[in-house]
Amino acid sequence: MKKLLKYFQGYRLMGILAPLFKLIEALMELTVPLIIVQIVDNVIPANDRSLLLYYVGLMFLVALLSLGFSIAGQFFSARAAIGFTKNLTEDLYKKTIGLSQAAFDKFTPSSLISRITGDTFQIQTGLNLFFRLFLRSPFIVFGSLFMAMQIDLRTTSYFVIMTVVLFAISIGIIYITTPYQQQIRVKFDALVTSTREQMQGFRVIRAFRQEDREKEEFKVLNKDLTKKQQQTGYISILTNPLTFVTINATLILLIWDGASFVNEGTLTQGQIVALVNYLLAILVELTKIVMQTVRLNRGWVSARRVAKVMDYDSESDEFKSLEANIQPSNDLKSTDTQEEKDTAFSFNHVDFQYPTAEKDVLYDINFEVTKGSFFGIIGGTGAGKSTILHLISNIYLPTSGEILYHPSIYKGASRKGLRDEISVVSGKVALFKGTIRSNLLVAKADATEDEMWKALEDAQAKSFVENLSEGLDAPVSAFGRNFSGGQRQRLTIARALLKPSQILIFDDATSALDYLTEANLLNTLTENYRERTLIMVSQRTRSLENADQILVMDAGNQIGLGTHEKLLETNQLYREIYESQLVAEVE
Known part of the structure; x- marks a missing residue:
């Protein structure tokens, strides 16, 4: 007092x-x-x-x-x-x-x-x-x-x-x-x-x-x-x-x-x-x-x-006392070949429990993500997919185990330095009252109009923004309620692409997009943003087919890790998800 x-x-x-x-x-x-x-x-x-x-x-x-x-x-x-x-x-x-x-x-x-x-x-x-x-x-x-x-x-x-x-x-x-x-x-x-x-x-x-x-x-x-x-x-x-x-x-x-x-x-x-x-x-x-x-x-x-x-x-004070289990490392190894790689980050025996929960929601998670790769995460509801993204972006810290980052990503061994290198597109769209321009400038305050239009084009949003009479200065109501769900998602994706970061995190961020728009977006990301590491949570196996690695989660447990083809052969849950979606598309 x-x-x-x-x-x-x-x-x-x-x-x-x-x-x-x-x-x-x-x-x-x-x-x-x-x-x-x-x-x-x-x-x-x-x-x-x-x-x-x-x-x-x-x-x-x-x-x-x-x-x-x-x-x-x-x-x-x-x-x-x-x-x-x-x-x-x-x-x-x-x-x-x-x-x-x-x-x-x-x-x-x-x-x-x-x-x-x-x-x-x-x-x-x-x-x-x-x-x-x-x-x-x-x-x-x-x-x-x-x-x-x-x-x-x-x-x-x-x-x-x-x-x-x-x-x-x-x-x-x-x-x-x-x-x-x-x-x-x-x-x-x-x-x-x-x-x-x-x-x-x-x-x-x-x-x-x-x-x-x-x-x-x-x-x-x-x-x-x-x-x-x-x-x-x-x-x-x-x-x-x-x-x-x-x-x-x-x-x-x-x-x-x-x-x-x-x-x-x-x-x-x-x-x-x-x-x-x-x-x-x-x-x-x-x-x-x-x-x-x-x-x-x-x-x-x-x-x-x-x-x-x-x-x-x-x-900052709370994390300062807990950051012993989240640190940069120059000595990251591949879990497959044990050869040195240019690794963005890795999870080593990570467990996690929410502060208000009675038990862990993640158990012994182990994987490694190479810089510039496409890493997918899939699983049922409550599997722990979004929780992993929270740990990657340093919103929470692991209860046990450690997360190791490449020094170029975990700059200065600080939370702020890490988040400067991460762009997040949440499944829950967050647009602020103002204009399209003001929402994009949140990611990069000194962005030029050419950079903003390029980000909108790559996010498959340029066409509908151009059709607005005010263009970049078109008004955005609170939470973006004057746009459709797909338009809101594409605007938030454009904002994430505009930020000069090394890691892009998509938390079910394409759920409101049709298959063609999503396919065009993923092609653009893999072609124009190869230097960035893409982490994508999705419910669609089609969205993750071209991922370098896919992590399969079930009830907080890691039950599969590999490419799309490998998982179809070896992982029953992934195969069931794929086949159920394939039947739905045929019907």
């Missing part, structure tokens, strides 16, 4: 001035009952109008000064809270972008979104209240107690007991509601997750007529969140009656005993009025404190949630 204090940088002075001005405002308020004592005890009995006007004017001046300091305090409080939140949100976003995939799996995207948006807003609200109250309210409470002591020590015990009781009520409410506030944030994350899934999958929901089911699921989650908020509200709502009962009981005792003291002549009427004013001042401030404890508590809970993300190691 202490690490969050650095986000006051640039706003520390405002953070000091805000409570200071509120403190001066409180000091002004404490002088008003003293003026009232003079008016009641001296001015009114003497019927001195000029003196009355003087004291009324003095009260008016004090009120104006108090208002001015209050406005200034509110202004600096808001500026400090907003500035802190701005700095925190920017750094939190940078931190989120820098998290490893394992951290994303742990926190979940929906939870991270709610922390960047909802939790930072709760922190801002809590800070604003804290700056306005943490000096002013305690000062008025204890200042009123002190001033009451100066007037009459006998009645001060009532004030002390009342203050202790009200603080006990406040602390009790905080203690009871804190777990509820934490549960509310968790349930809010679940609601955001559900909404996010429904928004992203609305086509599937409509296709399968599942609108009613999704509405019911949202209703259940919303009801659960509402129930927890109501439970918190039921506890918090006790604050008002408990506070007012305590205050009114004290007020009755003060007036009852005060009347006796006035009759005895030990207290004046003006002093009684002043004591009542101080009592009411304590009432107002303690009521503020107790009423705002819930909101302050929300901010505290949100700050702890944000601090968990900020304390989590970024990907």
Whole structure:
């Protein structure tokens, strides 16, 4: 939590001035009952109008000064809270972008979104209240107690007991509601997750007529969140009656005993009025404190949630401590001939388990990929194909075993150097809102138009881009939803080809292409990009026929490695996949 204090940088002075001005405002308020004592005890009995006007004017001046300091305090409080939140949100976003995939799996995207948006807003609200109250309210409470002591020590015990009781009520409410506030944030994350899934999958929901089911699921989650908020509200709502009962009981005792003291002549009427004013001042401030404890508590809970993300190691820090099993090597050998080769990378007895999984998803994977070769991976659903690609591109690190890279690929023995040499086309298309040009420039910021058109041509996308009136400047909506599936895939392939990398990874990236377009694409890749190593995951054996090696996966196990012809002869699973697809094509 202490690490969050650095986000006051640039706003520390405002953070000091805000409570200071509120403190001066409180000091002004404490002088008003003293003026009232003079008016009641001296001015009114003497019927001195000029003196009355003087004291009324003095009260008016004090009120104006108090208002001015209050406005200034509110202004600096808001500026400090907003500035802190701005700095925190920017750094939190940078931190989120820098998290490893394992951290994303742990926190979940929906939870991270709610922390960047909802939790930072709760922190801002809590800070604003804290700056306005943490000096002013305690000062008025204890200042009123002190001033009451100066007037009459006998009645001060009532004030002390009342203050202790009200603080006990406040602390009790905080203690009871804190777990509820934490549960509310968790349930809010679940609601955001559900909404996010429904928004992203609305086509599937409509296709399968599942609108009613999704509405019911949202209703259940919303009801659960509402129930927890109501439970918190039921506890918090006790604050008002408990506070007012305590205050009114004290007020009755003060007036009852005060009347006796006035009759005895030990207290004046003006002093009684002043004591009542101080009592009411304590009432107002303690009521503020107790009423705002819930909101302050929300901010505290949100700050702890944000601090968990900020304390989590970024990907670079996390990988730095684990990179012993992923390294460059000048001594890579061929698994077949044991002769030295110009090898791009190799997997040596690699096992892998996802951070949130109960068992491994890869078992003892061994293969070697030569630079400039075409390496294919095939297998059933859940076989571990995409996981291997995640390990190649350094999104995850192996649980055991090692991955060795050619030094020209694993530059400087760093994750950044490795990723600079890898282009990835995911099965889940990732296009950003903007234009075709801006999406291509993601891969190479200084790319020329000729280079972009060449990449589009090689990706079989040039023809449809040329038919767009704006050409490269044609708009792209979020996720590329204004293009067909095949067009989106070809644009992402063009982006990958534009990046000057040594390894091209296609994760089922041609699934939306027809056979002819895919064949033309593969021919272009093998002819024009021979210097690059192509790694392709595909469900089609036809797509991998010309691969130099094909890795066959089944349930996380490596059950075959060889050429298309060799696997047809020796590998039953590969032969079954090939024959089933051949029958489907004939039919």
